[in-house]
Amino acid sequence: MRFESVVAGCMCRLKISRRFCLRPPEADPTERRDIERVIEHLDPRAAQVVRAIGLEGQSIAETGARMEMTEGAVRVMLHRSLKKLAELRERLIEI
Numbered sequence: 001m002r003f004e005s006v007v008a009g010c011m012c013r014l015k016i017s018r019r020f021c022l023r024p025p026e027a028d029p030t031e032r033r034d035i036e037r038v039i040e041h042l043d044p045r046a047a048q049v050v051r052a053i054g055l056e057g058q059s060i061a062e063t064g065a066r067m068e069m070t071e072g073a074v075r076v077m078l079h080r081s082l083k084k085l086a087e088l089r090e091r092l093i094e095i
Contacts, residue, residue: 046081
């Protein structure tokens with residue numbers, strides 16, 4: 001599972017009905033470590049949202065309940081986090 005697949009999976013969950021949760025495929029340890037390095041660039045709470053939804057496959061509702069946030073707040077945080085990760089990806093590609 002590469003960085004692009006985590007971002008795509010999270011974006012998919014953001015657009016999909018709250019009743020559905022797509023489970024991500026298992027990543028090998030090296031890929032998981034690479035993804036974690038990228039997520040570390042986010043603030044801790046945003047990173048927790050991206051991990052919960054993008055890596056653990058939790059739904060927005062489950063993540064909200066676990067983090068004591070509304071579903072709307074989770075969606076906003078996820079959207080902003082993915083935007084930041086996409087910007088980071090673009091900077092890394094340019095280097």
